[in-house]
Amino acid sequence: xxxxxxxxxxxxxxxxxxxxxxxxxxxxxxxxxxxxxxxxxxxxxxxxxxxxxxxxxxxxxxxxxxxxxxxxxxxxxxxxxxxxxxxxxxxxxxxxxxxxxxxxxxxxxxxxxxxxxxxx
Numbered sequence: 721x722x723x724x725x726x727x728x729x730x731x732x733x734x735x736x737x738x739x740x741x742x743x744x745x746x747x748x749x750x751x752x753x754x755x756x757x758x759x760x761x762x763x764x765x766x767x768x769x770x771x772x773x774x775x776x777x778x779x780x781x782x783x784x785x786x787x788x789x790x791x792x793x794x795x796x797x798x799x800x801x802x803x804x805x806x807x808x809x810x811x812x813x814x815x816x817x818x819x820x821x822x823x824x825x826x827x828x829x830x831x832x833x834x835x836x837x838x839x840x
Contacts, residue, residue, distance in 0.1 A: 728794030729831070737790065753790050754829055757783055761825040764802070768818045776818065777806035787828070795821070795828040 738746040760783045767775045784799040798821040805813035 730791040730793045733791035773806045792828045798824045
């Protein structure tokens with residue numbers, strides 16, 4: 721089975737960031753956030769394989785607002801879904817949403833540098 725989800729991107733979030741912080745400030749936030757998201761997504765995958773779901777939930781709850789801050793609405797939604805499944809004790813749902821989060825993370829972080837692949 722192959723899953724192919726379009727990256728959901730809210731360009732207004734990024735525009736707001738540039739408007740309020742200026743070009744250099746916004747680019748610093750964007751780069752820092754993307755680096756943090758990359759690291760945390762890898763951590764979620766590793767923790768998920770070891771069934772450390774409460775730690776997965778904590779990370780997912782932290783990365784959702786960061787993803788949203790730079791306009792990655794789909795990634796933020798996937799992270800919230802992971803946290804919700806873990807909080808509800810839905811292990812099957814948690815595994816499925818972690819896989820979705822991983823796919824969305826890969827696509828979102830790549831697509832933010834190439835906006836042609838994004839669904840606006």
